[in-house]
């Protein structure tokens with residue numbers, strides 16, 4: 001990380017969020033479909049800065065995708081969204097569908113998890129890019145849009161952009177389709193790019209290429225990037241900043257080096273101990289005991305308490321707040337912070 | 343695309359041969375005697391034998407079939423037993439009249455059915471959607487004959503808004519207006535069931551399409567609802583066409599009843615009459631021509647589908 005980025009992080013810790021493109025505060029999402037209440041998000045805080053990669057790290061079911069979709073307001077009436085998500089001075093939580101439409105794709109773009117599911121199967125790839133370019137008025141003519149689409153397909157590393165533009169999605173490999181999805185996401189130079197596990201559907205060799213492409217593009221267009229992943233390795237490689245998520249809450253966040261090298265929250269520690277690294281061989285891994293809470297079940301207090309090795313009786317009474325333990329590093333665990341586990 | 347078309351065209355030949363064989367056997371095993379119906383109850387045994395020989399009905403089935411098939415290939419479908427004119431000409435005229443009625447009903451069923459189905463899928467909670475699904479259920483479940491008869495009694499006979507039957511006004515000049523006037527009642531009666539089926543099919547195909555992953559991806563790019571719906575519809579069209587094609591084929595055969603009730607001079611009425619008269623050449627030519635029409639409709643549907651969905655172009 002650059003010295004400037006370090007300096008900015010210091011400012012974050014002081015609560016300064018003026019230069020963040022997106023400031024999420026106490027974001028909650030509750031699903032009410034089927035007569036059952038599912039509290040998928042229970043208070044998310046995030047700040048995303050231009051040119052910087054933030055990783056949202058968490059197990060399956062922790063609410064990572066719900067965070068992305070809630071920010072983009074992709075849920076209908078079945079989801080109740082609370083808190084705030086201020087993007088370029090406007091709180092997205094208060095906007096209606098009509099007001100959200102110009103922001104989606106142009107201000108905030110999303111690269112979904114499954115590249116196959118992100119493209120219309122009966123439209124040519126080029127036409128799908130042209131459609132978005134023209135929608136957001138980035139180009140003046142159809143011809144210009146066509147040329148720009150081909151340029152973008154080259155930019156994301158497709159070998160024959162002209163042919164790619166004329167192809168249908170089913171004529172492409174998964175990796176190629178994900179490159180197309182990325183081309184669509186960056187086509188309007190979004191201020192914020194959200195990538196929801198953009199490589200899980202791809203094989204390992206392609207994964208690395210796609211991730212490199214992301215980092216390259218974020219720095220070249222200077223947008224902020226929220227990379228969602230369950231992969232600690234991806235977080236270590238790409239992130240400037242990491243937010244660790246557990247059962248709909250952020251339990252620890254800060255600069256990648258501090259959070260992943262010096263974790264404070266018992267969950268982050270357990271998560272890192274469960275992942276193989278060059279220094280810790282597979283045989284020495286320690287699995288996290290127990291299961292994350294079932295969706296729809298609301299525990300009083302800390303959601304990790306039932307699985308936590310250092311839990312105390314007070315942990316099941318009060319929901320822990322994120323508390324700053326050092327500059328640019330916050331943790332939601334009174335036990336760990338009070339007893340100086342950092 | 344050309345290869346696709348050629349292959350599909352080649353496939354129609356064995357299908358037609360198969361249909362003609364099944365038809366031939368079916369006619370032979372059903373009770374009833376063309377000779378008896380031709381000669382009437384007064385026919386002498388000698389006359390019967392002579393006529394049987396003349397019609398070739400004493401030969402083995404396979405020989406009868408081969409002879410008939412050979413003639414068909416030369417455009418000769420035999421002479422109608424009951425009407426003493428060429429069977430092919432009779433069948434051809436009737437087919438044109440049927441196509442008018444079935445085509446009218448098909449357009450009606452498609453336009454109204456698709457509109458209803460789309461509305462119900464896109465606005466699932468609206469009052470309109472509920473009215474509309476109620477109507478499509480009504481369209482499917484109400485018996486065709488009761489509706490046809492009720493409409494004749496009230497709308498045609500009592501109120502005199504429509505003619506009770508026929509295709510053209512015998513006294514008038516005819517023309518398109520007259521034809522339309524005669525078309526409404528039998529057209530609606532024929533269209534109702536396919537309309538209901540198409541509406542329900544469009545609704546479920548659209549709901550499925552709107553639940554696909556790419557729909558959310560499209561929304562995440564900022565596309566307005568109307569554009570997203572258009573994408574979904576584009577994807578649903580091949581599935582809708584499959585059903586619509588089947589319904590169009592069904593209309594061709596299914597107008598038999600409506601044609602009979604409204605005395606519409608079409609294929610249904612002709613085959614219905616020919617069966618009661620045991621008029622074999624007409625039945626055979628009629629069934630074969632209907633099968634050909636059915637196959638061609640399916641070919642057209644498949645071609646449109648392949649031009650819409652690139653994944654079907656194999």
Ligand SMILES: Nc1ncnc2c1ncn2[C@@H]1O[C@H](COP(=O)(O)OP(=O)(O)OP(=O)(O)O)[C@@H](O)[C@H]1O
Pocket residue numbers: 031033038040058059060061062063064065066067230294295296
């Ligand atoms: N539309 C919905 N209606 C009801 N519950 C939902 C809905 N979407 C998500 N959930 C619930 O919210 C929780 C979080 O889901 P989410 O998809 O965000 O997980 P995730 O962290 O993205 O996991 P993964 O890594 O498997 O993608 C899950 O328990 C899920 O059951």
Ligand SMILES: [Mg+2]
Pocket residue numbers: 064065066113196197
């Ligand atoms: Mg997810």
